[in-house]
Amino acid sequence: xxxxxxxxxxxxxxxxxxxxxxxxxxxxxxxxxxxxxxxxxxxxxxxxxxxxxxxxxxxxxxxxxxxxxxxxxxxxxxxxxxxxxxxxxxxxxxxxxxxxxxxxxxxxxxxxxxxxxxxxxxxxxxxxxxxxxxxxxxxxxxxxxxxxxxxxxxxxxxxxxxxxxxxxxxxxxxxxxxxxxxxxxxxxxxxxxxxxxxxxxxxxxxxxxxxxxxxxxxxxxxxxxxxxxxxxxxxxxxxxxxxxxxxxxxxxxxxxxxxxxxxxxxxxxxxxxxxxxxxxxxxxxxxxxxxxxxxxxxxxxxxxxxxxxxxxxxxxxxxxxxxxxxxxxxxxxxxxxxxxxxxxxxxxxxxxxxxxxxxxxxxxxxxxxxxxxxxxxxxxxxxxxxxxxxxxxxxxxxxxxxxxxxxxxxxxxxxxxxxxxxxxxxxxxxxxxxxxxxxxxxxxxxxxxxxxxxxxxxxxxxxxxxxxxxxxxxxxxxxxxxxxxxxxxxxxxxxxxxxxxxxxxxxxxxxxxxxxxxxxxxxxxxxxxxxxxxxxxxxxx
Numbered sequence: 179x180x181x182x183x184x185x186x187x188x189x190x191x192x193x194x195x196x197x198x199x200x201x202x203x204x205x206x207x208x209x210x211x212x213x214x215x216x217x218x219x220x221x222x223x224x225x226x227x228x229x230x231x232x233x234x235x236x237x238x239x240x241x242x243x244x245x246x247x248x249x250x251x252x253x254x255x256x257x258x259x260x261x262x263x264x265x266x267x268x269x270x271x272x273x274x275x276x277x278x279x280x281x282x283x284x285x286x287x288x289x290x291x292x293x294x295x296x297x298x299x300x301x302x303x304x305x306x307x308x309x310x311x312x313x314x315x316x317x318x319x320x321x322x323x324x325x326x327x328x329x330x331x332x333x334x335x336x337x338x339x340x341x342x343x344x345x346x347x348x349x350x351x352x353x354x355x356x357x358x359x360x361x362x363x364x365x366x367x368x369x370x371x372x373x374x375x376x377x378x379x380x381x382x383x384x385x386x387x388x389x390x391x392x393x394x395x396x397x398x399x400x401x402x403x404x405x406x407x408x409x410x411x412x413x414x415x416x417x418x419x420x421x422x423x424x425x426x427x428x429x430x431x432x433x434x435x436x437x438x439x440x441x442x443x444x445x446x447x448x449x450x451x452x453x454x455x456x457x458x459x460x461x462x463x464x465x466x467x468x469x470x471x472x473x474x475x476x477x478x479x480x481x482x483x484x485x486x487x488x489x490x491x492x493x494x495x496x497x498x499x500x501x502x503x504x505x506x507x508x509x510x511x512x513x514x515x516x517x518x519x520x521x522x523x524x525x526x527x528x529x530x531x532x533x534x535x536x537x538x539x540x541x542x543x544x545x546x547x548x549x550x551x552x553x554x555x556x557x558x559x560x561x562x563x564x565x566x567x568x569x570x571x572x573x574x575x576x577x578x579x580x581x582x583x584x585x586x587x588x589x590x591x592x593x594x595x596x597x598x599x600x601x602x603x604x605x606x607x608x609x610x611x612x613x614x615x616x617x618x619x620x621x622x623x624x625x626x627x628x629x630x631x632x633x634x635x636x637x638x639x640x641x642x643x644x645x646x647x648x649x650x651x652x653x654x655x656x657x658x659x660x661x662x663x664x665x666x667x668x669x670x671x672x673x674x675x676x677x678x679x680x681x682x683x684x685x686x687x688x689x690x691x692x693x694x695x696x697x698x699x700x701x702x703x704x705x706x707x708x709x710x711x712x713x714x715x716x717x718x719x
Contacts, residue, residue, distance in 0.1 A: 211234075211237055261329070284679040298703065364548050536558070597623050600623050
């Protein structure tokens with residue numbers, strides 16, 4: 179078997195593929211090429227070859243440039259760099275056209291839907307901009323305590339924080355401080371402009387902390403507040419505030435889960451971070467994905483995508499290919515890392531209160547900084563407005579909101595149906611449900627429950643038919659079981675939201691097979707400079 183890793187050669191790039199690359203061919207094999215644009219002639223270096231019919235490569239030299247090419251706006255994501263900005267070298271209009279082509283191709287290939295797609299900027303965001311939109315960031319911390327981003331399809335930490343995605347002020351001072359080796363760092367700038375910084379204790383893989391940390395495991399050990407010594411020989415000041423950070427609260431902020439564990443650490447607060455079976459943990463970019471900053475931050479308060487928002491795509495190991503020595507072991511270690519990422523972890527509030535405040539349609543939500551909200555500062559309002567317009571419910575109507583998060587869409591639906599109607603909402607993350615119920619307590623006809631959607635649907639199979647069902651499932655989509663249950667309930671309209679074009683197309687195909695047709699579709703550039711796109715579909719009987 180020929181291994182092309184590190185080989186260089188010239189190729190003419192073809193159309194964009196789903197994942198932030200263009201498709202090329204060389205000597206009978208398919209090559210997925212990043213950092214290039216359709217029709218460009220480029221010299222590539224193969225970065226990953228697992229054998230078989232395809233390999234992955236970076237465009238390291240542009241021999242014939244596309245007219246859509248511009249100087250890259252992100253200095254971190256070039257060849258050999260992070261996975262944060264897939265298309266920072268293309269004009270904003272060209273970026274949206276690339277995403278539109280991918281969505282159209284997935285709809286055609288998977289669902290048999292022929293439709294012209296236009297990807298729109300989020301309402302209120304400049305059409306010619308690609309930076310300053312991200313309010314949720316998740317960083318890795320290397321063995322020396324430096325915050326950084328994951329390399330593309332790698333667990334390497336790149337300590338360059340110049341990516342332009344975050345909103346102004348989000349990253350101020352982050353590179354100037356040392357953090358806990360092996361921890362993750364969550365940074366959130368909320369609707370009031372307050373910055374919150376939270377350290378997540380190092381995840382534990384195979385009984386040891388990741389990335390060389392000596393911090394005790396989140397599942398045991400001494401949590402009484404022993405300080406680490408930084409590489410300069412001084413004691414880290416856990417309560418140190420960066421520019422623009424809030425004053426320390428007198429009491430600890432509430433943790434992500436309902437079974438909070440807190441231990442005071444010199445003014446900062448440790449809290450339990452337990453994602454359980456939340457839709458966020460199923461949705462976000464994992465080590466191994468072709469990810470952007472994020473694991474989450476999509477829906478008002480829930481899942482994560484592209485939701486807490488890891489900058490840079492982590493990834494599968496380059497040595498992990500069929501037939502390679504140690505390949506199976508690498509896969510096992512990657513699976514262990516994914517499991518550890520979603521295990522219970524302690525939090526250390528380093529700035530702000532750890533509780534973010536967000537607003538949609540004049541309503542105020544408060545949720546954990548490590549919880550989930552739309553990454554783009556304008557996305558929650560944009561989607562809420564569209565969902566409300568498509569729902570068009572009258573007084574006394576019935577609606578369901580599945581994978582509801584903190585209830586942003588449910589609130590819009592409840593405002594339409596009024597006290598004589600009903601809105602039933604379900605979300606698997608208990609903390610999101612608690613935060614949602616606190617924000618929606620003036621709407622007693624809205625029932626927001628903590629339960630897995632599949633189980634909830636089974637229990638409501640004989641309920642009165644809803645007029646409208648809204649679904650915003652994780653990246654993997656709703657799937658046959660959920661789609662079948664929804665269509666069997668007989669709503670007049672279904673509003674389906676998805677961030678992965680492939681699973682989105684598959685679900686639309688399932689709706690069509692059940693007798694629904696696609697009445698409208700909108701696609702939004704909710705993650706400028708990345709390959710990610712958010713799609714909303716209206717289906718009617």
